[in-house]
Amino acid sequence: MKDLCLSAMNTAENLRVDYADIRIVQQRDQRVGMVDLSPKQLIDEDITGFGVRVLKNGAWGFASSSNINIDNVNASVNQALQIALASSSTKEGRGISLADEPPHKDCFKTPVKIDPFDIAINDKIQLLLEINKRILGIKYIVKAVSQIRVTKRHQFFASTEGSLIETDIWTVNAGYTAVSVKGGDSQNRSFQDYPLNAGWEHIQSMELLESAERIAEEAVMKIEADYPVEGRKDLVLDPSHLSLTIHESVGHPTELDRVLGYEANFAGRSFATTEKKGNFRYGSEIANFVADNTLPGGLATTGYDDEGVKCQRWDIIRDGILLNYSSTREVAPLIGEKRSKGSARADGYYNMPINRIPNLSLMPSPENVTPEDLIAGIEDGILIEGRGSFSIDQMRLNFQFGGDLFFEIKNGKKGKMLRDVIYQSITPEFWGGLDAVSGKEYWEPRGFRTCGKGEPMQIAQMTNGAPYARFRGVNVRRGRK
Amino acid sequence: MNKDWLREKIELLKHNKRVDEVALQIHTEKQNLTRFAENHIIQNVSKDTIDIHITAFSDKSSGVAGTQNSRDQSLLCTLKRAEEIALSSPKDPEFVEPLVSMEVKNIERYFIGANEITPKEKAEEINKIKKNAISKNMEVAGVYLNGEYSTGFANSLGHIAFHSYTKANFSLTAMLDDSSGYASEADEDIDKVDPVQVADIAFKKAILGKHPEELKPGKYQVILEPLAFAGFIPFLGWTMDRRAADEGYIYFSDRLGTKIASSVINLYSDPFNSDNTSLPFVPNDGLPLEKTHWIENGILKNLHTSRYWASKKSLKPIGVPTNVILEGGKKSLTEIIEGTDDALLVTRLWYIRFVNIKDFILTGMTRDGLYRVRNGKVEAAYKNMRFNHNPVELLNSVVELGKTKRVEGYTLIPSIRTEGFDLSSGTSF
Incomplete structure (x- = not known):
């Protein structure tokens, strides 16, 4: 060979x-x-x-x-x-x-x-x-x-x-x-x-x-289980659920090829356009997202990407501000970057590498915050575990997610099981409502093997790690008639 | 690759097998795809692949091994791996024997021209469109695909099915500062795919979508263009399963033989439909496909039924369809618009996903053109909206159906004017 x-x-x-x-x-x-x-x-x-x-x-x-x-x-x-x-x-x-x-x-x-x-x-x-x-x-x-x-x-x-x-x-x-x-x-x-x-x-x-x-x-x-009462509620999202929300609302919008319009005909573009780099408030001050293709066990931890760029670690969002993107050798120079972030991946030998989401994680709190601490700060809310329905517009703004298991939160306590909960939001509003994350012992490197993008459609894999996280005032609906 | 090759290779496998039976499944692609965005070509790729799967059947168990190497030695190694899986697997309580030899009708879908267009010719076509776009202050992105493909199946009981076809596809998104338009055309015959005409439709939609306003969430009468409703078709295909219905966990449970849609709705599949031909057999076992009515005069008539479930329930097996046809009416889209007092025109849907499989509620977004139709005219454009709706209920609330159009190369869908489309929230573009 x-x-x-x-x-x-x-x-x-x-x-x-x-x-x-x-x-x-x-x-x-x-x-x-x-x-x-x-x-x-x-x-x-x-x-x-x-x-x-x-x-x-x-x-x-x-x-x-x-x-x-x-x-x-x-x-x-x-x-x-x-x-x-x-x-x-x-x-x-x-x-x-x-x-x-x-x-x-x-x-x-x-x-x-x-x-x-x-x-x-x-x-x-x-x-x-x-x-x-x-x-x-x-x-x-x-x-x-x-x-x-x-x-x-x-x-x-x-x-x-x-x-x-x-x-x-x-x-x-x-x-x-x-x-x-x-x-x-x-x-x-x-x-x-x-x-x-x-x-x-x-x-x-x-x-x-x-x-x-x-x-x-x-x-x-x-x-x-009971259906949720519709309206604005506080949410606690577990890592297995939040990984998907991160993937769709942070991972894809910060792919530089998408930002530049390369995916306009199919997977869509991004609201996180290049003039926002370094100044756009993507989320609250505790929203810290790190891309790390050297993460042990990460699905994008491959030593080198598919155009021979060494895997790296870098900030995407720090203190809530958009700092950077994932990129390839082709698109990085288009925003003045001297080096690619090593995010070019190909599905099989028969596809050309394209810009893919790296291992991208919401970072945990440096404090020893537990999921129970997050729940304790909620009067009327819902705990969501696991993945369910997911959909987002092609600029990565309006999204709707379901989940796999739901529990009512009342007066700081986890309560009865609920069913068929969905929530809708707009990306920067949602991440702006992030007000607490759990400590690193509750952080999990969840991931995906079936991320689709490109024409012809290519499937890629990456890890999107997350701690438990609390969001304020999210629009909750029931996902049944 | 052809039927003779399949015959030769199944004989090779038959003579070397140490299990009861063996089956061979192939899919070949010689495909060229030119992808452009930001007004220039960003990808130009050529692909030449063969996917081979060999299934070994042994004492009510089976195993599959795959390779992309068609040499005899590789086929025999792959057979050995499939046999090892089958021989080490427990008996399958749902085991079905391979099909015995039966007739599989074929249909001509091979047009030489689709394989002859060169990357240079495609680039020249894209250049023409790009220049036109620039003159309109537009940016364009899209794909121009052409290729030849084959799908084949053969087993050691003598059953054989083979089908080769060509494909051409051109799609384009035209973008202005605050609007976009999309159009596409796909066919086996490249002469039926006119990139300039496709681009022209996308340009017009983008211009029509300028200065979009916000729309209040609510339930609206809508005109769904064929491409918009085609987005629901894969979800219908995945869900219309007889076993899942009998086991009680999908929308179609207890609905066979009942009225689920307006009496004007006739939904069927037919690989031999001259306007929408498709693969005439199930790729993984060679089961022939025939014309099948799913919804007839609004009544749910059939659900696809696996060979195992058919044998257990004494039913006729019905393969998962390879095309879908929703019968239409006589009016053009323009005539439907002219006859509409107040509705939304939806051109395309995006990121459709299940919300709930039992109620068959799907969610997704409008994309590349949402317009207001008032007093017979397209009056204004709106920013995109999220929907949460059951597509069968849209078929139950139909006001009228227009002429059908072939979309995505496997569906024949009319424009549909229907009531009560549930648009629950908006976005900023």
Whole structure:
């Protein structure tokens, strides 16, 4: 593979490209699913191929193939060059100019204690079977759906600037959902899936089996819970829920390509435009968001991004003020940045890297604040746990979220269970209402493996960590008629 | 890739298998996509891939392994991995045998032109549009895609299905300071995709949307353009499942055979519809697809039914559809607008998600054009709004249906004038 990479870069240099890089990807992806007591989706896939990116006359060309041999790789370099020449006819001015990045010769591997592919597929099936049996053993449960996914991505990256980077990234996750039906009504309750770049040891630590009956019982309890009283309420959001709100209302709006209009035709743009950098009040003074692609276990912790930029840590929002964005080598110079933030990711070998959300977290309080402390400061509010419905406008302002489990808060105490709670807000108003966060012992690195963006649609993964957090005066509605 | 290749490879697998049966599923793509934004090309990509999945069936268990390497040695290695999964798995209480050989009708969807347009020709087309946009002080973003694809299935019992097709797609968002417009066209035949015409529609919508005002939350009569209602179609597809209905946790539970929509509503699928052709079989088992009525004269007639659930409940299996057709009327969108006293015109919906699957409430935002229609004319533009609504109830409150238009390359949808669309909150653009 290394020789193929070097050969491709030699070919590119002989063709006098301005810049080229190649990624050869060998990905193994194993999925084990269980619906009730029926094994479903027992799939073990190899996804292997290469993608070549060429910059010529200020424009990109990209060609990819699953047919890996030296002739095809070299032909693809030439194809990417011809496409770049076609692209250059629409450029304005000098076209694309990449931010500097020193060449790297390095290897990076996810620290893994137990290789998840060493665990027999039948052991995975038996784990899910036992989970589903426990769920289905609870009265009024009609459906149990569980899954495990383990992935290893081995990638060689080389560029005409002299980088040669080999990475091995393992990612694992598992989760399940119980569906209850009683009296003509229905509810879901899920174990909150918790992906990390790690080995099987993460699955072992998740208490999947131990939680199954509780999750199923809660699915039934939700049917009999009360609806919320609609109106302005204070909310306490747990990390598994808040990670999604962060992802949608902070992660996506601070992707620089989106800010610059690259996603205008599909995923949308952003209200967090460049004149706001350094002065816009995004949230309250305790809203501190840090991007960290070196976070241990983080889903975007890959050593280097997919254009060979070393992973970094930086502030996105400090003391409530928008300070920076995630970026790639292409877009960083467009706002005067000398170096990319290393946020270029590609879905597979067959896609060109695009600007993706990094590991992005709301930072915890330096004080020893507990979730109970947050609840104690609320007269009339709701505690929301887990993820539910989610939707946000294409400028990332108006959003609506549901959740998975809800509890009334009255006079500083957690009270009865509620059902079908949704809340609506506008991003800066919502984060402006943040008035307390819990301490670091309650901070959790929750994450996503299914973040969609781009045309063609690309799927990426990243961690969005959060503590418990309290928000004042949020518009709460019921999500049923 | 063709049917002969499938026959040859399934024979190879059949002769080397150590399990009861084996199946081979393939999908190939040779695709070129040019993506532009900020008035220049930001991505120009070529993709040549083959996805191969081999399923091994053994004593009521099965396993699947995948590869992207079509050489014989790779296929045999992949077979071995699939067999290892099947042989190490417990018996599946919902196991269904592979299909025996049966006829799968095909339909021609391959148009050579869609594969011949070059990146240079596409760039020239985009340049023309860009110049036009600049002359209108607009920015444009969009994609121009073309390619050839094939999907095939074969198993060791002799069942075989193969389908190849071409695709072309052009979509564009035109942007002014305070408004935007979107249009798209997708077809197997690139001659039916006219980028200049698509851009022109988007330009007009953006101009019409200038100086948007705020709209009060409430329930409104709306005219949904075909693209807007098409946003609901995937959610209908995922939800209209017979087993989920029988198990009682979706909106369609206990509604089969009942009236759920206006009597004028006829919703069906038909891969052989000449205006909206689609894949004529289920990709993962080769089950042939035929014309199926989902809602007929407002009555829920069918839900898709897996082969396992069909055998358990003595029903006919009905595959998940590959296209959807909502029958329309005779009026053009313009004629519907001219006949409307007071309504909102909704051009596109965005970020649609379930709020509740039992009530089938979906939420999302309007996008790229929300207008007021008054006394037969489009009078003003509004800032975008969030909706929370059940799409079946929109079909139950239909005032009138317009002519159908093919949208997204797999739906045929009319303009729909309907009552009571619940718009619950607004945004600032």
